[in-house]
Amino acid sequence: MTEFIPAGSRFVDLPSPFAMKRGGALHGARMAYETWGELNADGDNAILILTGLSPDAHAASNAGNPEPGWWEAMLGPGKPIDTDRWFVLCVNTLGSCKGSTGPASIDPATGTPYRLRFPDLSVEDCAVAAAHVLRSLGLERLACVIGNSMGGMVALSFLQQFPGIAHAHINISGAARALPFSIAIRSLQREAIRLDPNWNNGEYSDEAYPEAGMRMARKLGVITYRSALEWDGRFGRVRLDSDRRIGEDPFGLEFEVESYLEGHARRFVRRFDPNCYLYLSRSMDWFDLGESCHGTCEAGLAKLRVNRALAIGVHTDILFPLQQQQEIADGLLAGGTDARCLQLPSPQGHDAFLVDIARFGPAVRDFLDAL
Amino acid sequence: MTEFIPAGSRFVDLPSPFAMKRGGALHGARMAYETWGELNADGDNAILILTGLSPDAHAASNAGNPEPGWWEAMLGPGKPIDTDRWFVLCVNTLGSCKGSTGPASIDPATGTPYRLRFPDLSVEDCAVAAAHVLRSLGLERLACVIGNSMGGMVALSFLQQFPGIAHAHINISGAARALPFSIAIRSLQREAIRLDPNWNNGEYSDEAYPEAGMRMARKLGVITYRSALEWDGRFGRVRLDSDRRIGEDPFGLEFEVESYLEGHARRFVRRFDPNCYLYLSRSMDWFDLGESCHGTCEAGLAKLRVNRALAIGVHTDILFPLQQQQEIADGLLAGGTDARCLQLPSPQGHDAFLVDIARFGPAVRDFLDAL
Numbered sequence: 099m100t101e102f103i104p105a106g107s108r109f110v111d112l113p114s115p116f117a118m119k120r121g122g123a124l125h126g127a128r129m130a131y132e133t134w135g136e137l138n139a140d141g142d143n144a145i146l147i148l149t150g151l152s153p154d155a156h157a158a159s160n161a162g163n164p165e166p167g168w169w170e171a172m173l174g175p176g177k178p179i180d181t182d183r184w185f186v187l188c189v190n191t192l193g194s195c196k197g198s199t200g201p202a203s204i205d206p207a208t209g210t211p212y213r214l215r216f217p218d219l220s221v222e223d224c225a226v227a228a229a230h231v232l233r234s235l236g237l238e239r240l241a242c243v244i245g246n247s248m249g250g251m252v253a254l255s256f257l258q259q260f261p262g263i264a265h266a267h268i269n270i271s272g273a274a275r276a277l278p279f280s281i282a283i284r285s286l287q288r289e290a291i292r293l294d295p296n297w298n299n300g301e302y303s304d305e306a307y308p309e310a311g312m313r314m315a316r317k318l319g320v321i322t323y324r325s326a327l328e329w330d331g332r333f334g335r336v337r338l339d340s341d342r343r344i345g346e347d348p349f350g351l352e353f354e355v356e357s358y359l360e361g362h363a364r365r366f367v368r369r370f371d372p373n374c375y376l377y378l379s380r381s382m383d384w385f386d387l388g389e390s391c392h393g394t395c396e397a398g399l400a401k402l403r404v405n406r407a408l409a410i411g412v413h414t415d416i417l418f419p420l421q422q423q424q425e426i427a428d429g430l431l432a433g434g435t436d437a438r439c440l441q442l443p444s445p446q447g448h449d450a451f452l453v454d455i456a457r458f459g460p461a462v463r464d465f466l467d468a469l
Numbered sequence: 470m471t472e473f474i475p476a477g478s479r480f481v482d483l484p485s486p487f488a489m490k491r492g493g494a495l496h497g498a499r500m501a502y503e504t505w506g507e508l509n510a511d512g513d514n515a516i517l518i519l520t521g522l523s524p525d526a527h528a529a530s531n532a533g534n535p536e537p538g539w540w541e542a543m544l545g546p547g548k549p550i551d552t553d554r555w556f557v558l559c560v561n562t563l564g565s566c567k568g569s570t571g572p573a574s575i576d577p578a579t580g581t582p583y584r585l586r587f588p589d590l591s592v593e594d595c596a597v598a599a600a601h602v603l604r605s606l607g608l609e610r611l612a613c614v615i616g617n618s619m620g621g622m623v624a625l626s627f628l629q630q631f632p633g634i635a636h637a638h639i640n641i642s643g644a645a646r647a648l649p650f651s652i653a654i655r656s657l658q659r660e661a662i663r664l665d666p667n668w669n670n671g672e673y674s675d676e677a678y679p680e681a682g683m684r685m686a687r688k689l690g691v692i693t694y695r696s697a698l699e700w701d702g703r704f705g706r707v708r709l710d711s712d713r714r715i716g717e718d719p720f721g722l723e724f725e726v727e728s729y730l731e732g733h734a735r736r737f738v739r740r741f742d743p744n745c746y747l748y749l750s751r752s753m754d755w756f757d758l759g760e761s762c763h764g765t766c767e768a769g770l771a772k773l774r775v776n777r778a779l780a781i782g783v784h785t786d787i788l789f790p791l792q793q794q795q796e797i798a799d800g801l802l803a804g805g806t807d808a809r810c811l812q813l814p815s816p817q818g819h820d821a822f823l824v825d826i827a828r829f830g831p832a833v834r835d836f837l838d839a840l
Contacts, residue, residue, distance in 0.1 A: 214719060278704040278726035279697035285727045286688050288720050290661070293681050310664045317657050318689070326650035326790060333649040335757055348585060349659050349747060353754065355649035356656045376720055383724065386706055416787065419697060 100304070102369055103197040104154050106162025107190075108132060110234040112199070112227055119226075122217025126206045129231050130190040130197020131155050132162065134173060135181035137237070145179065145242045145466075146264075147188040148228060148249030148256070151378050152370055154196035157188040171455040178455075178463035184241065191252065192227035193219040193378050195371035200378075201300070202371035212373075214300040219377040221248070221385040225255035229263070240264040241469055244462075246451055247271050247418065248378070251385045254402070254426070258390060261403040266469055267430075268462060269409045270451045273422040274395045274429065275386035280417050283322050284379045290314035291372050300373045312367035315375065317359045325414035325447030329355055399429025407437035408465045410451070410458065412444040471675070473740055474568040475525050477533025478561075479503060481605040483570070483598055490597075493588025497577045500602050501561040501568025502526050503533065505544060506552035508608070516550060516613045516837075517635075518559040519599060519620030519627070522749050523741055525567035528559040542826040549826075549834035555612065562623065563598035564590040564749050566742035571749075572671070573742035583744075585671040590748040592619075592756040596626035600634070611635040612840055615833075617822055618642050618789065619749070622756045625773070625797070629761060632774040637840055638801075639833060640780045641822045644793040645766050645800065646757035651788050654693050655750045661685035662743050671744045683738035686746065688730045696785035696818030700726055770800025778808035779836045781822070781829065783815040 107130045115123035132155045137144060147157055147169075158167035158174050173179045179186060193216070195202040201216040208215075232240070243264040245253025250272015257264060273280075294311030296302050336354040351357050388395035407430045411423030420441055427439035442457045444450035451458050478501045486494035503526045508515060518528055518540075529538035529545050544550045550557060564587070566573040572587040579586075603611070614635040616624025621643015628635060644651075665682030667673050707725040722728050759766035778801045782794030791812055798810035813828045815821035822829050 275706065277697065277706070278700035278724065279692070281706075281724050282688075282692050282700070282726050282730055285722075285724070285730070286685065286692065289688075290685060292720055293685070295666075314657065314661060314664070314685070317653075317660075321650070321653050321657065326648065326787065329649035329653070335646065335649070335652075335760075349663055349751065351656075353649065353652050353656070355653050359653055359656070380720065389706075416697065 100371065101195045101197070101202050102154070103130065104132075104156040104163055105165070106132065106160065107155060107197045108162070109197065110231045112230050116227070118217040119220045119222045120218035124199060124217070127192075127199035127203075129192065129199070129227055131231050132157070132160060132188055134158060134160050134186040135184050137185040141237065142239065142241060143183060143185050144237050144240050145184045145186045145244060146228065146232065146240050147186065148243065148245040148252045149188065149191060150247035150249055151191075151375075151382070152366075154194070155188045155190040157186075168452065172459060172462065178459040179244075179466065180463070184466070187231070187235070187237075189228045189231050191248070191378065192224045193374060193381065195374040198227070200371070201373035201376075214373065216373070216377060219381045221251045221381050222255045222259065222390060224252045224381070225259055228252065228256060229260055232263075242266040242268060242466065244268040245270065245272055247448065248382055250418075251382060254387050254399070255385070255390065257402045257404055258387060258398065264404055266406040266465075267404045267408075268465060269407065269423065269426050270458070271411055271415055271418050271423065271448055272409070272426065273418045274399055274426050275388065276383050277422070281383045283318060283417065284383055287315035287318050288376050288379055290318070291376060297372060302372065307368070308372050309367050312370070312372055312375070313363040316363040316366040320359055320362045322417045323447060323449040325416070325445055327414050328445040328447065331445070333358065395425065396429050396432065399426060400433030402430060402433060402435065404430065404435050406469065407435050408461070409437070409439045410442060410461055411439065412442045412447065412450045412454075414445055415448040415450070417448045471742065472566045472568070472573050473525070474501065475503075475527040475534055476536070477503065477531065478526060478568045479533070480568070481602045483601050487598070489588045490591045490593045491589035495570060495588070498563075498570035498574075500563065500570070500598055502602050503528070503531060503559055505529060505531050505557040506555050508556040512608065513610065513612060514554060514556050515608050515611050516555045516557045516615060517599065517603065517611050518557065519614065519616040519623045520559065520562060521618035521620055522562075522746075522753070523737075525565070526559045526561040528557075539823065543830060543833065549830040550615075550837065551834070555837070558602070558606070558608075560599050560602050562619070562749065563595045564745060564752065566745040569598070571742070572744035572747075585744065587744070587748060590752045592622045592752050593626045593630065593761060595623045595752070596630055599623065599627060600631055603634075613637040613639060613837065615639040616641065616643055618819065619753055621789075621797075622753060625758050625770070626756070626761065628773045628775055629758060629769065635775055637777040637836075638775045638779075639836060640778065640794065640797050641829070642782055642786055642789050642794065642819055643780070643797065644789045645770055645797055646759065647754050648793070652754045654689060654788065655754055658686035658689050659747050659750055661689070662747060668743060673743065678739070679743050680738050683741070683743055683746070684734040687734040687737045691730055691733045693788045694818060694820040696787070696816055698785050699816040699818065702816070704729065766796065767800050767803065770797060771804030773801060773804060773806065775801065775806050777840065778806050779832070780808070780810045781813060781832055782810065783813045783818065783821045783825075785816055786819040786821070788819045
């Protein structure tokens with residue numbers, strides 16, 4: 099039961115109690131965030147970054163933490179999100195285990211971790227919590243809100259719940275609602291964790307830890323975050339050297355792609371809390387911008403008040419397919435936003451925004467430069 | 470440890486010993502098959518059907534078994550594979566648990582099931598075993614060999630190992646080699662089974678059975694056999710009625726798509742032997758027609774001696790993507806076969822050949838009619 103809080107994290111207290119959309123409330127909850135650049139005198143150069151399921155708020159190196167961040171190539175002086183011009187804020191998602199309050203955090207009512215006593219978490223709660231961070235920092239308005247993957251869902255909810263709070267929006271490989279293929283994948287990931295006897299209804303310890311379930315969930319994640327096209331070129335049918343095979347297991351790792359998945363899984367399983375994973379995963383399944391406003395997804399998008407928007411997606415994304423970014427752009431356009439969808443030929447699938455900076459960098463830079 | 474042998478199955482003994490490609494041999498092994506229609510006097514109207522991973526030889530109802538088969542709409546009098554004209558033979562794959570000898574069968578040397586003592590199974594072995602069935606029935610030549618999915622791999626190996634044995638070939642949603650995305654999926658399915666403590670290195674019983682692992686493997690299978698496009702229309706974001714939810718599990722089934730996967734898994738887990746699943750699954754990862762002839766895949770295809778061929782694939786197949794059927798057609802064409810690839814817009818993904826008879830039926834009928 100551990101939280102993984104980057105050095106240099108800063109914190110904002112949420113109002114206490116902090117009511118949750120589906121019932122229950124948090125007491126004494128907090129949000130972790132980091133910043134880059136300086137807010138200008140007019141207070142009109144702020145950008146908020148909302149992350150995918152697992153990243154922390156350390157998007158890039160900064161004074162508080164010189165380690166490279168998960169979007170190091172995108173964010174900094176002279177980079178596509180140019181911190182010489184913009185004041186950039188990245189928040190760790192509510193419900194995470196990387197500084198913001200989540201199921202791995204201590205419940206002040208009991209002095210023990212929440213585990214499954216954490217209230218239902220929704221994307222809408224994540225958006226409200228992010229808005230509280232802005233308020234605490236005295237930010238009334240954003241030049242742009244950028245959301246990646248799950249953060250794209252949070253960003254849409256944020257725009258829905260706080261009309262006019264942002265001048266512009268970049269939605270990267272996001273979606274206005276969860277569709278059944280991605281629900282099926284996430285449901286199976288959660289089942290893998292829950293089936294691990296060590297999960298023990300969320301009452302695991304570092305010693306009896308649902309490592310096998312987390313490994314399965316992460317491998318399935320990585321399979322759906324990348325693309326067959328990328329892997330054909332990257333791995334083909336290359337075998338492992340015999341000394342990299344594991345033991346005498348007759349069904350053990352044999353192909354390079356299997357070793358790649360194993361490596362990804364090993365790096366992840368002890369660095370992300372399983373209960374937090376379950377809560378964040380399920381919040382995505384529940385998300386539908388239309389349901390949130392008792393209408394269709396299209397109507398929900400058309401009601402958002404934002405002046406300019408760019409949705410970016412890639413052809414090889416099977417988890418948040420390109421049609422979903424097109425839907426976002428079309429819906430915003432129908433509501434009067436100057437919106438468009440940029441379809442990139444990146445081979446890396448859903449994760450392309452993390453690695454294909456050659457394509458995503460200029461797209462983000464050009465949009466921000468024109469603001 | 471059970472075999473699931475359809476009523477009316479017929480059997481052919483394999484030569485004993487039956488040497489396996491990767492080492493070891495089977496003793497007293499047999500193959501299950503079924504037939505439809507009559508062999509004509511010239512013996513030139515025989516069609517062989519090679520199946521996907523899990524089906525038995527009961528492709529359609531016949532005199533021995535009036536129950537509908539897994540390809541009932543495709544095979545019979547007046548149907549696309551017209552048994553008024555063709556003598557049709559379907560074999561259960563070597564290594565399966567549905568009549569042909571596999572890991573669930575009794576090893577005559579010990580009087581107990583082979584389990585993991587079954588020798589390594591390769592696609593090439595499956596092809597040789599199928600050829601023995603033909604020989605035993607006195608068939609020297611086929612009008613056509615049809616292979617679906619894994620059966621498409623077996624068919625290519627069959628054509629490679631028995632040059633000139635078939636006049637024509639239909640390869641449906643098959644592949645000339647396994648690529649890393651499908652290897653990753655199958656590797657994860659096998660890991661789910663092997664991680665189930667009840668798998669017990671293959672030494673499970675009906676009482677202590679790796680049900681959870683099989684359920685995970687099957688759900689992942691179904692996710693990759695169908696398509697996101699189909700599910701968007703079929704399930705959308707429909708919830709289960711509250712009385713169809715399971716218990717009080719806070720992470721239990723909620724969406725219709727989750728219930729669909731659960732139903733598929735429940736029907737499967739006790740109807741297919743887990744060790745057989747592992748062996749058949751791994752044989753696909755190993756398959757590469759090029760490696761089999763110490764060359765490239767393209768060269769392997771170009772060397773096949775078959776006069777006419779049709780590869781059929783669908784745009785929504787993520788497991789055996791359309792490029793792989795195009796590769797088969799291109800490779801055969803390069804070797805002088807009158808071959809083409811038919812790309813169908815079926816929404817059902819890899820499984821389309823089982824359900825989209827409206828598209829697959831005419832395609833198969835037209836090709837066979839012209840022979």
